[in-house]
Amino acid sequence: MVISPSRKDKVEEEPTQMIRLGRTLKTNSVEAFFNVNIGISQYPENGTDAETLLRNARVALDHIQYTPGQSYALHEAGLENRLKEELTVGSHLPKALENGEFHMVYQPQYDQGRIVGIEALMRWESPILGEVCPDVFIKVAEEGGWMTDVTKVVFSLLEHDLPEIKQYMNDIRLAINISSSQLMDRQCLQGFAELNTLTGMPAEQLEIEVTEGAVIGDVEMIAKKLDKFKEKGIRIAIDDFGTGFSTMTHLEKIPADMLKIDKSFVSGYPDETDGNVAALVIRTAKTLGIDVIAEGVETKEQKTFLEENGCTLHQGYYYSKPHTLESLIKLLEKTE
Numbered sequence: 001m002v003i004s005p006s007r008k009d010k011v012e013e014e015p016t017q018m019i020r021l022g023r024t025l026k027t028n029s030v031e032a033f034f035n036v037n038i039g040i041s042q043y044p045e046n047g048t049d050a051e052t053l054l055r056n057a058r059v060a061l062d063h064i065q066y067t068p069g070q071s072y073a074l075h076e077a078g079l080e081n082r083l084k085e086e087l088t089v090g091s092h093l094p095k096a097l098e099n100g101e102f103h104m105v106y107q108p109q110y111d112q113g114r115i116v117g118i119e120a121l122m123r124w125e126s127p128i129l130g131e132v133c134p135d136v137f138i139k140v141a142e143e144g145g146w147m148t149d150v151t152k153v154v155f156s157l158l159e160h161d162l163p164e165i166k167q168y169m170n171d172i173r174l175a176i177n178i179s180s181s182q183l184m185d186r187q188c189l190q191g192f193a194e195l196n197t198l199t200g201m202p203a204e205q206l207e208i209e210v211t212e213g214a215v216i217g218d219v220e221m222i223a224k225k226l227d228k229f230k231e232k233g234i235r236i237a238i239d240d241f242g243t244g245f246s247t248m249t250h251l252e253k254i255p256a257d258m259l260k261i262d263k264s265f266v267s268g269y270p271d272e273t274d275g276n277v278a279a280l281v282i283r284t285a286k287t288l289g290i291d292v293i294a295e296g297v298e299t300k301e302q303k304t305f306l307e308e309n310g311c312t313l314h315q316g317y318y319y320s321k322p323h324t325l326e327s328l329i330k331l332l333e334k335t336e
């Protein structure tokens, strides 16, 4: 899509409308689900001839194609560099997965001063590239079809770390991020069963975090997949909530135990957001009778705002950054 200067005010509105149109298509008795992705370049910032404008729109499209929850993107400076970075990451990732260059870090979740949960987050320390951001390598792994290997690595790391953490866990939950392709992969559910057997970690203390972007689409099919986790006793949290297009009807079908307010609606308060979306997500969770957690809590002001709106479950730098296994154990020892 190429936008001319006279239609600049429509630069967000038009793609959003087209994407909505795409999602709701019905043919006779059949309901068809498909995603519309739009790459946008603007004249004259992104080019002054048709060829350059189309090429840059294509670059923007390539960028979003595998980004969960994002359906359109404007071409911007640095996009080509990011694509190059992703290519470099992709060329090192398969070997890194074999070579054991990954470890897990753990970020505590607090309820009124008490640790009630921990989110496991993957880290890649590459001897060649240095520390690679998980947002980047997870996206590249999705694109390259390496998520089954990522799943194997995550479970083997958790199997190693959990016996030590478990001594301090009592009723603390462990949340594990699951991407849309991991959700579709049988090995992932199998991984949870093995984790349960090998570490003795009760399924009821395990939680999967699935992004809102991953549960939009064929809701019936996704709900069936999620039910399989639920049947094992594993809890389901909807991550990055507020960034997608979920409706109440979606949520009624999905067996969610918790909504996780996206950090952009929390860490941006009060400078970049008035907090209305966060407050709305809290009310939505209360209406559905499920839990709600806020991530990205960075200041006392944000903590107070959330508490005043009825959300006491928090995660963020105000409380703690993600910890290595060793420093998590020290923290849990102290708080026992």
Ligand code: C2E
Residues within 6 Å of the ligand: 107, 120, 121, 122, 123, 133, 134, 135, 138, 154, 177, 178, 179, 182, 209, 239, 240, 263, 267, 295, 296, 297, 298, 315, 316, 317, 318, 322
């Ligand atoms: P996420 O699941 O939304 O994880 C939260 C991210 O926010 C983490 O970044 C965390 O370090 C960061 N964060 C925590 N508190 C704050 C805060 O107060 N302020 C700000 N600005 N950020 C905060 P991280 O570790 O870089 O992870 C990025 C994303 O990578 C995750 O987003 C998740 O989507 C993905 N990811 C990480 N580990 C895994 C994994 O094992 N499997 C899968 N499928 N995805 C993973």
Ligand code: CA
Residues within 6 Å of the ligand: 119, 177, 209, 239
């Ligand atoms: Ca998460």
Ligand code: CA
Residues within 6 Å of the ligand: 239, 240, 260, 262, 263, 295
């Ligand atoms: Ca999140």
